[in-house]
Amino acid sequence: MKVTALGGDDTPLDAATGQLLSPGRGDVMHLNFDGEAAAPDRASALRVALGEWLTGLEVDPERVYDVVLATYEALANAVEHAYQQDGATGTLDLHALYAPETGRIEVTICDHGVWSVHAPDATRGRGVPLMHALADSTTVTSDHDGTVVRMVWGAPQSA
Numbered sequence: 001m002k003v004t005a006l007g008g009d010d011t012p013l014d015a016a017t018g019q020l021l022s023p024g025r026g027d028v029m030h031l032n033f034d035g036e037a038a039a040p041d042r043a044s045a046l047r048v049a050l051g052e053w054l055t056g057l058e059v060d061p062e063r064v065y066d067v068v069l070a071t072y073e074a075l076a077n078a079v080e081h082a083y084q085q086d087g088a089t090g091t092l093d094l095h096a097l098y099a100p101e102t103g104r105i106e107v108t109i110c111d112h113g114v115w116s117v118h119a120p121d122a123t124r125g126r127g128v129p130l131m132h133a134l135a136d137s138t139t140v141t142s143d144h145d146g147t148v149v150r151m152v153w154g155a156p157q158s159a
Contacts, residue, residue: 029057031096038083038092038111043075046094050107057098059105067105067153070134071096073127074109074149082113082147104154112146 031053036042051068055061075092083090093110132138135151142148 027100029098029100031094033094035091036094038079038090038113040076040079043072043079043092046075047072050094050096053096054098054105057100059098059103063103063105063153066134067107067151070131070138070151071107071109073131074107074151077127077149078109078111078113078147082111099154102154104152106150106152108151109149110146114144114146 031050033046033049036046047068050071051064054064054067059067071094075094078092082092090111090113092112093108095108095110097106098104128138128140131140131149131151135153137150137152139150140147
């Protein structure tokens with residue numbers, strides 16, 4: 001895990017927890033997990049880490065809930081769909097940023113697989129609509145390099 005503060009001096013980390021110590025007000029805080037196993041237990045651990053990070057940055061608890069739930073849906077989709085065709089466990093990346101000045105939160109989940117499509121089922125298919133409902137902006141793009149889900153909260157309102 002790499003946690004950095006940009007826009008000012010690097011913010012120190014607590015060595016035991018990896019949590020940020022006293023972030024500066026103008027800094028943009030980043031949480032990055034690269035090359036994580038696309039496995040259910042790892043997706044759960046990333047969900048917990050994101051929630052703890054946002055809580056430690058004193059983000060509103062309701063906003064934390066929305067961000068964590070939408071992000072977990074994206075992680076679960078990557079785990080379930082991205083690597084089924086080749087049978088191997090692939091990897092995924094989670095990148096989050098928080099801008100304290102504006103309250104903007106941006107989360108990007110990337111996988112590097114080829115998504116498999118499941119047969120229609122009335123009990124499935126609610127993850128992407130949930131992401132759209134919870135975030136101010138959600139985009140999902142796929143190509144031969146994988147799928148990228150980008151969600152933004154606190155996006156500037158269009159006039």
